[in-house]
Amino acid sequence: MTAAELAASAKRDTAPDESLSYEAKALWHAKKGNWEDAHNIAQEIHTPMGSWIHALLHLIEGDQGNANYWFRLAGKPSRKPADIDALLNEIASELLSS
Secondary structure (H helix, E strand, O other), rough: OOOHHHHHHHHHHHOOOOOOOOOHHHHHHHHHHHHHHHHHHHHOOHHHHHHHHHHHHHHHHOOOHHHHHHHHHOOOOOOOOOHHHHHHHHHHHHHHHH
């Protein structure tokens, strides 16, 4: 699955494909607008990728301070709310290309 396919699935489907990784499911829910579901999944991913996704979610939430904390844990530069769409695509592209 590509980042574009993940986004298309979030637009048309009612639930993510069960074969997706937890990381991809969190991104799917973020793209779908299901912040709480995405956050619940991200909280259980204890990796740099999980921290990066967690940062994105707090950026979406509007909590820049908390987002910055998670960006630091992920080893990634902080981003601003204007970057949300591009960041979601960047994370999905990196995740799904591995």
